[in-house]
Amino acid sequence: MLSFPQQKWQLARSLTVQPGANEPIHLIVDRLYLGNWGAATDSKRLTELGITHVISVFDHSPDIPDVVPRGNLLHIHIGDTASTDILCHLDKTTDFIQSALEADKNHKVLVHCLMGISRSATVVSAYLIATKKIRGANAIAFVQKKRPIVCPNLGFRQQLDVYASK
Numbered sequence: 001m002l003s004f005p006q007q008k009w010q011l012a013r014s015l016t017v018q019p020g021a022n023e024p025i026h027l028i029v030d031r032l033y034l035g036n037w038g039a040a041t042d043s044k045r046l047t048e049l050g051i052t053h054v055i056s057v058f059d060h061s062p063d064i065p066d067v068v069p070r071g072n073l074l075h076i077h078i079g080d081t082a083s084t085d086i087l088c089h090l091d092k093t094t095d096f097i098q099s100a101l102e103a104d105k106n107h108k109v110l111v112h113c114l115m116g117i118s119r120s121a122t123v124v125s126a127y128l129i130a131t132k133k134i135r136g137a138n139a140i141a142f143v144q145k146k147r148p149i150v151c152p153n154l155g156f157r158q159q160l161d162v163y164a165s166k
Helices: 009-014 043-049 089-105 119-132 136-146 154-164
Strands: 025-029 033-034 053-057 073-076 109-112
Touching: 025 053, 025 119, 025 136, 033 119, 053 089, 053 154, 073 089, 073 136, 089 109, 089 119, 089 154, 119 136, 119 154
Parallel strands: 033 109, 053 073, 053 109
Antiparallel strands: 025 033
């Protein structure tokens, strides 16, 4: 199994939240899930939940099981640093989520990164900003209520504010 270094602030955050907060996958809004790399590579769990589409926001190519058709995958190849430009990908990820959910009432989308804390949470927050017309900080707070370990890095938070002002 691959091993990736974890940023110290992410590790500290994951150790200080309530039990169950670090589950591999959480439902954020109807048919939209946020999770970690383990959730995205667990074919049994993907099948149980009926996941039909996956967005990987990850600087490595994850091996998504064949239970999700290849045409239903989107990979955004970025790292998790404050200087990373995630803003340039947010329209694409929001459109992918919206298209999947509108195409069929049975479609379900999983957005994941390595830990399900920063990159994927930023993508889900951007979707909420675009579709629910809420501010960046409010979108993050909403996602944190569903998945308490969520903590986008400062650069991503600032880019969400820019995205919300568009």
